[in-house]
Amino acid sequence: MHLSDHDLRQMDEGWLEKLPEDKLRQVSARMLQDLKEARDRLNQTPDNSSRPPSSRAPWEKGQTEDEAAASDGSEDGEKTPHETEASAVEPEPTQAGPPSGPKKKPGRQPGAPGHGRTQKFAITGSHTHRAERCAACGEPLPDDAPSQAYAAWQEVDVEVLAEGGLRLNCIRHTLLDVTGCCCGHTTRTLPYRAKADALWDNVGLSEWRLIGPNLAAIVALLSLRMRLSRARIRELLDELFGITLSIGVIDQTLREAGRACAPLEDVLVEEVQKAAPVHADETGWPESGVLLWLWVLVSASTVLYFIGARTREMLRNALGDDFGGVLMADGYTVYRAWLDRLRCWARLLRKARGLEESTDGRVSGVGGEMLAILTKLVGAVLSARESPPPEALTALHAQDIRRLRELCERHRDDGHKKLRELAGELLNDWEVILRPVSEPDLPLTNNPAESALRPMVIARNISHGTRCASGSRAYALLASVIETCRLRKASSWHYLAEVIRAARLGASLPTLPLAPAVN
Numbered sequence: 001m002h003l004s005d006h007d008l009r010q011m012d013e014g015w016l017e018k019l020p021e022d023k024l025r026q027v028s029a030r031m032l033q034d035l036k037e038a039r040d041r042l043n044q045t046p047d048n049s050s051r052p053p054s055s056r057a058p059w060e061k062g063q064t065e066d067e068a069a070a071s072d073g074s075e076d077g078e079k080t081p082h083e084t085e086a087s088a089v090e091p092e093p094t095q096a097g098p099p100s101g102p103k104k105k106p107g108r109q110p111g112a113p114g115h116g117r118t119q120k121f122a123i124t125g126s127h128t129h130r131a132e133r134c135a136a137c138g139e140p141l142p143d144d145a146p147s148q149a150y151a152a153w154q155e156v157d158v159e160v161l162a163e164g165g166l167r168l169n170c171i172r173h174t175l176l177d178v179t180g181c182c183c184g185h186t187t188r189t190l191p192y193r194a195k196a197d198a199l200w201d202n203v204g205l206s207e208w209r210l211i212g213p214n215l216a217a218i219v220a221l222l223s224l225r226m227r228l229s230r231a232r233i234r235e236l237l238d239e240l241f242g243i244t245l246s247i248g249v250i251d252q253t254l255r256e257a258g259r260a261c262a263p264l265e266d267v268l269v270e271e272v273q274k275a276a277p278v279h280a281d282e283t284g285w286p287e288s289g290v291l292l293w294l295w296v297l298v299s300a301s302t303v304l305y306f307i308g309a310r311t312r313e314m315l316r317n318a319l320g321d322d323f324g325g326v327l328m329a330d331g332y333t334v335y336r337a338w339l340d341r342l343r344c345w346a347r348l349l350r351k352a353r354g355l356e357e358s359t360d361g362r363v364s365g366v367g368g369e370m371l372a373i374l375t376k377l378v379g380a381v382l383s384a385r386e387s388p389p390p391e392a393l394t395a396l397h398a399q400d401i402r403r404l405r406e407l408c409e410r411h412r413d414d415g416h417k418k419l420r421e422l423a424g425e426l427l428n429d430w431e432v433i434l435r436p437v438s439e440p441d442l443p444l445t446n447n448p449a450e451s452a453l454r455p456m457v458i459a460r461n462i463s464h465g466t467r468c469a470s471g472s473r474a475y476a477l478l479a480s481v482i483e484t485c486r487l488r489k490a491s492s493w494h495y496l497a498e499v500i501r502a503a504r505l506g507a508s509l510p511t512l513p514l515a516p517a518v519n
């Protein structure tokens, strides 16, 4: 769109009458483009919109309309005021006003004293935003065209100094109204603001922010990686930098950082799909009292988290229909749809060890024998990786494998529950479990996925999950980006800061750091 409300208010028939013919033509061309865009937007329905592929995360494509509507509805109570932030400085431009959420929301209530509101920072720099082209006719505005400030905001950010160390800056951003175009129009310089997006309906993404990109990335790291609650983040920033932020501003900053990362979702999905073997695991995750699942997929250089239902469709949509790699997972039925699959031996060994430690001598005997065979096979696989054996391990250890099978078949209906279960589990997935014995280079454990979930389990126990769909989405996106950077030995802080900086300007995002070369 070329023309804002501010532009349209200045335009009337009298103004058009006075325009010379060439100006009239230029203005008409821009009005026509805007009209067509507005018309297309009016005619847009879910069926013809180009948005649906990106307006839903890949793993949610199988969701029914009802489910989607239900999850959209749950966001209503969650509108976090970003007036908290904007009003900390000066009035925002009218076009860019935030949507007002009528319902009571968590955090500061309207009228309550905001923490950002009264705080004064020493201004360390200034930045003037000046439109380069006339909003009405599109002509370049002369550099010396008269202008007047109409709004301003402060941005507090952390700067990394070349000589080492950090410095806190406070930049005053001024927005100008620029006059002086020969068509007589006054052009209002507007800060960038991302278009409305149904997935992020309560999360603004804009240049107009109290918290600069570096500081926003610190807030994200403190929350996601260091697992600090919003209250603790507030305390830490106050203690270290003397910045007093409201919980609402911290919450908004986190969701905005998540939204900034949204275009990376498809990249992460694609990179995890192409780098098999993929390790998968899942754990329960409450979202505003509803039990969902936090899934993780880990490949050699990518970590992808997503929160949603515990269904095969979720996983199929994340992995993609064409996924042809090996999937390492536990015995949960959802994973069994993938034929090219592996099982985690560490879990099986733990279960066998549990049986061996049983006080029931009979169970302990069988468990001990199973454990001994499994341990021997693990040893054989590990040494086969070092130096290839003279013949296939399956032939070398045929007797052990036969004995393990015999034990499982004998105890599949055993009166002891745990023994019966382990025997059944081994028989049920026999071929898949024994694959590393015939292909020793395949991984034996699901440690990458299990260790990727462990910090999330701790975070869940601290935060009790997320409170709405956009909160879950932001959480999973930020966790994916941070953990992928860590896996690639890159600074997640610097990368996230660059992503937030670019997204707030509507620029294309920096590419994910490359994975270090494998030796």
Ligand SMILES: [Zn+2]
Residues within 6 Å of the ligand: 134, 135, 136, 137, 138, 139, 181, 182, 183, 184, 185
């Ligand atoms: Zn003009």
